[in-house]
Amino acid sequence: MVPWLGPEDPFPGVERALGASSGAPGLLAASADLLPSRLIDAYRHGIFPWYSDGQPVLWWSPDPRMILRPDEFKVSPSLRKTLKHVLRDEAWEIRVDHDFAGVMRACANAPRHGQRGTWITGDVIDAYSSLHRVGDAHSIETWRNGERVGGLYGVSLGTMFFGESMFASVTDASKIALAALVAHLRRHGVALIDCQQNTSHLASLGGHEIARKAFIAHLRTTVDAARIPWRFDKQVLADLVSRPGAVSVA
Template identity: 65%
Template structure:
């Protein structure tokens, strides 16, 4: 039975989420409250919202959980060549938080194979924009010749980053933004990027599944750590290309 949350109700224990044999594995609760306060509480407990227009707010805590360890990020030979061009050519830029809401809207309109519509509803945009205004959510944006061509956004609590969505209007533009996030994570002690659900694309970049127990154990200590100062540009990719930041982080827990 999925719990219904009123405005001030706490989340149930994540172990109460529906199991793998259910029609909705990982579904924990439903409700209508999507305040920034509720969102922050959710992420601190390894829970995230995902629902469609017309549905109540559905809260999830899947087991296993897809994560990307910055030290595990895979860079193909062709992508490495592209990153070198990004660093070298002035047409390319990496911008932080240039327009958070615009990135969310771009992610909302990005085509998803096998999916109709988007979970990034106006209510979702407003709720995450509230976190952004509080300094708890960020967009990393790839620009080419003065045009935003890709990017991603997510939630940052302490030394934990929760990736939410990406978009690309130019080949590999979202992956360039992810590379910048990975480089920032490596140099600022962020040892895990939450990817929520397993996909073949994320697995090809080094993502893998870990148990919910291991994920939550990491979250508990990471969200209490002092947050980094969020500043970055494309120069941060240099350390990633050289590989001299990789030994500063630990591998993702099993």
């Protein structure tokens, strides 16, 4: 039985999440609220919300956990060529936190293979925007000719980044934003990005699964560290273009 959490109830231990033989592996709890304080507590303990409109808030902690290590980010020859072009062409920009709610709305409207609808509802946008206002959530945005064409958003606690969603309206725009994020996190000693669940797209970029126990252990050493800065532009991409030996090249 998945527990129902009242406003003051703590999360159960992640080891109580449903197992692989269940119909919902990783499901830990449900609640009616999506308060910012609840969100922060969830991320600190390796838990995230994911549910459909009309459902209660469902809280998950899957085992294994999909992660991406910035030092293992794969830059394919075609992506490297694209990043070089972005660096040269003044029409391209990377903006950080310029339009956080707009990025969330674009992610909500992005088509997902095998999915109908979105869990990024108005209430979800409001909750994460509250985190953004206090510096705990950020958007990395790809702009071309003054138009936002791709981006991603996630939660940042200490030296840990929890990726949430991304979108692109032109080819590779989300990959450009992710590459910029990876390069920025590498500069500030961030060793791991949480990707939550396994997808072939993330695997192609260097993502892989680790045991939940190892993931939780990593959180204990990172979420209480000093915050990293969140100001950078597209020049951070030079780290991936000019030092190919520092990344895995597919």
